[in-house]
Amino acid sequence: MAFTPLISLLHRIRRAASAPLAALALLATTGISAETADAAELVMVEQPGCAWCARWDAEIAPIYPKTAEGRFAPLRRADLRAMPEDLTLSRRVTFTPTFLIVEDGHEMARLEGYPGEDFFWPLITGLLQEHAGFVPTGSSHSAPDQTTAPLATNG
CATH class of the missing domain: 1.20.5 (Single alpha-helices involved in coiled-coils or other helix-helix interfaces)
Structure with missing residues (x-):
């Protein structure tokens, strides 16, 4: 005993x-590594009456959390006139929507405006890859093939 x-x-x-x-x-x-678990987030800065915010809500918001991007960088919303105090930004947000790639409370990158579904996915995926270490899977989102809509260049 x-x-x-x-x-x-x-x-x-x-x-x-x-x-x-x-x-x-x-x-x-x-599929989440210990290093990236809860480290990255996508902060959408919006304001009441923002037509482009409403369009993003209709086109992207329902599917974003189901994508690899959404799992890697969960969505967090912030009001333009009441920005969260726990965020350290590189500069003031002036346009809505503005999408901030944030790690540990610090802005790593931003996408100002919503260019429509065809351009949003390649842009946000690229920012996540470049600034947060995101590695896309074969079907990381439900956007059209990125090669079908090239970005226009000046020149």
Whole structure:
């Protein structure tokens, strides 16, 4: 009977030691690395009456959380006139919508305006790749093929 407290202690130690392993296993099965879990987010700065915000809400908002981009950088909304105090921005936001790529509260990149669904996906995917380490999967979003709508250049 003297071993019962010792065995109980060993079981508690084993459970406590396995918790981090269980968390890593859960992250591995969801396709999220431990380094990027909850590190990146997409902050949409909007304001009441913004027609382009409403268009984004109609075209992108329903599918964004279901995409690889949305899982990598979950959406967070912010009001232009009441910006969250926990965000450190490179400059003031003046246009809506403005999409901020944020890691650990710091702005890494931004997309000002909503260029429509055909251009939003390649632009936001590129910003996430370049500034947040996003690696797209084969079908990372439901946007049209990125090669069908090239961006215009000046020249």
